[in-house]
Amino acid sequence: MHVLEVQHLTKRYGTVQALNGIDLAVAPGEVVSFLGPNGAGKTTAISIMLGLRRPTSGLVRLFGKAPTDRAVKARVGVMLQESGVPATLRVDELVRLFQSYYPYTLPTDEIIGRAGLQGTRHALLGKLSGGQKQRLYFALALAGDPDLLFLDEPTVGMDVETRHSFWEQVRGFAAAGKTILFSTHYLEEADALASRVVVINKGRIVAQGTPDHIKGLSADTQIRMRTNLPVQQLQTYAGVRRVTTENGHIVVATPEPEALLRRIFREDWQVADLEVQHADLETAFLNLTEEAAA
Numbered sequence: 001m002h003v004l005e006v007q008h009l010t011k012r013y014g015t016v017q018a019l020n021g022i023d024l025a026v027a028p029g030e031v032v033s034f035l036g037p038n039g040a041g042k043t044t045a046i047s048i049m050l051g052l053r054r055p056t057s058g059l060v061r062l063f064g065k066a067p068t069d070r071a072v073k074a075r076v077g078v079m080l081q082e083s084g085v086p087a088t089l090r091v092d093e094l095v096r097l098f099q100s101y102y103p104y105t106l107p108t109d110e111i112i113g114r115a116g117l118q119g120t121r122h123a124l125l126g127k128l129s130g131g132q133k134q135r136l137y138f139a140l141a142l143a144g145d146p147d148l149l150f151l152d153e154p155t156v157g158m159d160v161e162t163r164h165s166f167w168e169q170v171r172g173f174a175a176a177g178k179t180i181l182f183s184t185h186y187l188e189e190a191d192a193l194a195s196r197v198v199v200i201n202k203g204r205i206v207a208q209g210t211p212d213h214i215k216g217l218s219a220d221t222q223i224r225m226r227t228n229l230p231v232q233q234l235q236t237y238a239g240v241r242r243v244t245t246e247n248g249h250i251v252v253a254t255p256e257p258e259a260l261l262r263r264i265f266r267e268d269w270q271v272a273d274l275e276v277q278h279a280d281l282e283t284a285f286l287n288l289t290e291e292a293a294a
């Protein structure tokens with residue numbers, strides 16, 4: 001059975017179509033990353049999966065049941081971007097408070113250890129640094145020893161070192177066979193943690209696969225040129241991943257620019273204004289989004 005299943009999920013806020021038909025099935029033990037730029041719909045998708053917001057249409061099932069089901073809630077841990085946690089409590093008090101919400105919990109010391117909070121267990125929440133707060137929220141998400149963990153942009157505001165040690169903690173949790181779904185803006189983070197990367201943009205899944213597959217897409221090179229080679233013919237050439245047109249130019253994304261250009265020249269097509277450029281992740285998102293919209 002799938003731990004998480006989502007079918008044809010849509011969400012509209014007034015005139016904003018935040019989600020535009022998301023389908024996803026996650027098996028036990030998968031670590032899935034939602035990767036996408038600001039406003040892509042990641043937080044909305046996670047909130048709906050948690051039953052915190054209602055979808056406009058579509059179906060969500062966690063462990064085969066509605067996300068608001070009591071038995072489901074006991075098996076789910078959450079780390080959201082905003083936590084309405086009282087700042088006047090101490091780290092260990094908050095951990096105990098959250099433990100009390102769950103029928104089954106991990107020992108307090110283990111939770112504190114897993115989140116790397118040994119040194120700050122008696123500190124007031126209000127006195128913690130941004131990175132320490134994030135660790136605390138991670139600890140609170142672990143309180144019920146969840147089988148399924150949602151992390152919404154968990155490393156925002158962390159410096160590089162804190163981020164890397166946080167990744168270690170997440171890996172430790174995943175190694176126990178738990179299922180994790182987290183969102184991030186960073187391909188590097190998705191690559192470090194995820195078994196599957198789901199790229200979201202403008203409310204749609206525009207690509208998914210292993211981190212290597214996704215890195216491959218963003219590693220495409222872009223060839224820009226004016227040419228008399230028809231687009232439809234070019235699309236059939238080996239190594240051509242996408243062809244778009246832009247102000248009379250053709251833009252081709254390909255992992256093998258040299259081989260492709262050799263063929264175009266060998267076949268004696270006219271080529272002018274030729275530019276070859278490595279695509280960054282932003283460009284890859286844009287290309288993927290245009291492709292999904294087409």
Ligand code: ATP
Nearest residue numbers: 013016017018036037038039040041042043044045
């Ligand atoms: P970020 O990475 O910035 O957190 P995100 O991928 O999580 O972005 P969402 O927060 O889900 O994206 O937002 C998706 C779209 O829905 C955006 O256009 C956003 O402005 C809009 N949106 C989100 N929440 C609301 C709301 N409560 N009311 C109206 N529009 C909203």
